[in-house]
Amino acid sequence: MQHVCTRILSGLSSSGDSHDSRDYQLDSIEALDMLEKKLKVAEGHLEVGRLFAYYQVPKPVHFFLSAHLDEKNVKQIIRLLLSKFGRRQPVRSDNEWTNMWRDLKHIQEKAFPFLDSEFMLAEFIRGLLKAGKFSLARNYLGGTSAVSLSTEKAENLVVQAAREYFFSASTLSCNEIWKARECLNLLPNSISVQAETDIIDALTVRLPYLGVTILPVQFRQVKDPMEVIRMVITSQTGAYLHFEEIIDVAKLLGLRSEEYQRMRERRTLPVRGCVLI
Incomplete structure (x- = not known):
């Protein structure tokens, strides 16, 4: 231990300390105070070194000096x-x-x-x-x-973790979907968190009800949510009969109010069982 501390003190002295070892005079109170501080730093480094080894990220003593x-x-x-x-x-x-x-x-x-x-x-x-x-x-x-x-940082942590779970889900009913929801439930009053919850609801509940299955990994490639709405409309004859449900999906996917208002205005133009959008 004494040998290790000596090495550490030597390193500390040469890594930014303006005092040379010869300046340490043991009969000086100032020198003793400085030596005590050096020893405390050295002891701290040794303690952290042991913790790093315990947590399987071992580092040599000189790592802490720089x-x-x-x-x-x-x-x-x-x-x-x-x-x-x-x-x-x-x-x-x-x-x-x-x-x-x-x-x-x-x-x-x-x-x-x-x-x-x-x-x-x-x-x-x-x-x-x-x-x-x-x-x-x-x-x-x-x-x-x-x-x-901060509120923003907490929200970002939760959203990022939920997305990692969600986009790694291989099915719409696997455990990763549940974990994503559990993450989001930690901050239920957050607007940004609610937006993520809405997307999960759209993909796992609303779209399957309308006969459309989109896996999270597929949804990740979607650049415009309107693509999903078009997919719903063209997927089956008579889709326009579920117009209100389609509007709800559009809202959950984050489409702006003016976008689904245009959908309402065009509702009266069914062609071959679809709505022109």
């Missing part, structure tokens, strides 16, 4: 740590995730004080959502005693 020079890389490592933890089997318990948050705060304090606390919380919540820990994620979305997320 970490502040590459914040982007450090953020990638934090994301990797959370990703590995979330994928470990058996599935991590809520208590283990709570301990993970405690360790993340310790990692930030001891090794990466330059990282924003909001970033740490956002990445932790992202990990919870990807791991399907929705109830626990709800607690942290409201913030902690030390840090909270």
Whole structure:
């Protein structure tokens, strides 16, 4: 341990500290204070090094000395740590995730004080959502005693996670659809979140009722929601008889009011069982 600390102190001294080792005079209170600070930093780095090894992202001691020079890389490592933890089997318990948050705060304090606390919380919540820990994620979305997320950032996290689940769904009834809904249910009063919920309802409930099946991966390729409406209208004879249902689908897909108003105006022009649009 003494040998490791000596190496760390040497590195700290040569990486930006203007004081040379010869300036440390043990009979000086100032020198002793500085030495104590160096030792605390070294101890913190060792603690974080052990945590990194535990979470399967081992790093050499000298990594922490220059970490502040590459914040982007450090953020990638934090994301990797959370990703590995979330994928470990058996599935991590809520208590283990709570301990993970405690360790993340310790990692930030001891090794990466330059990282924003909001970033740490956002990445932790992202990990919870990807791991399907929705109830626990709800607690942290409201913030902690030390840090909270902006409304916009919280909404973005939920929407992104829901989309990942939804667009990975191989059928309209698989578990990923349920997970997408669970994500969105975390912020039921959000307008942007409700828009995502509407799309899921349109694809999984309303369109099948009208005889049209579009898988999430197919919908992802749709650039204009009006394409879906045209598909509904041309898919079966007499589709215009379900005009109000089609209007509802248009609304759920986010078509503007003037667009489905034009649909209403053209409703009276049936041709071969369809409506001209």
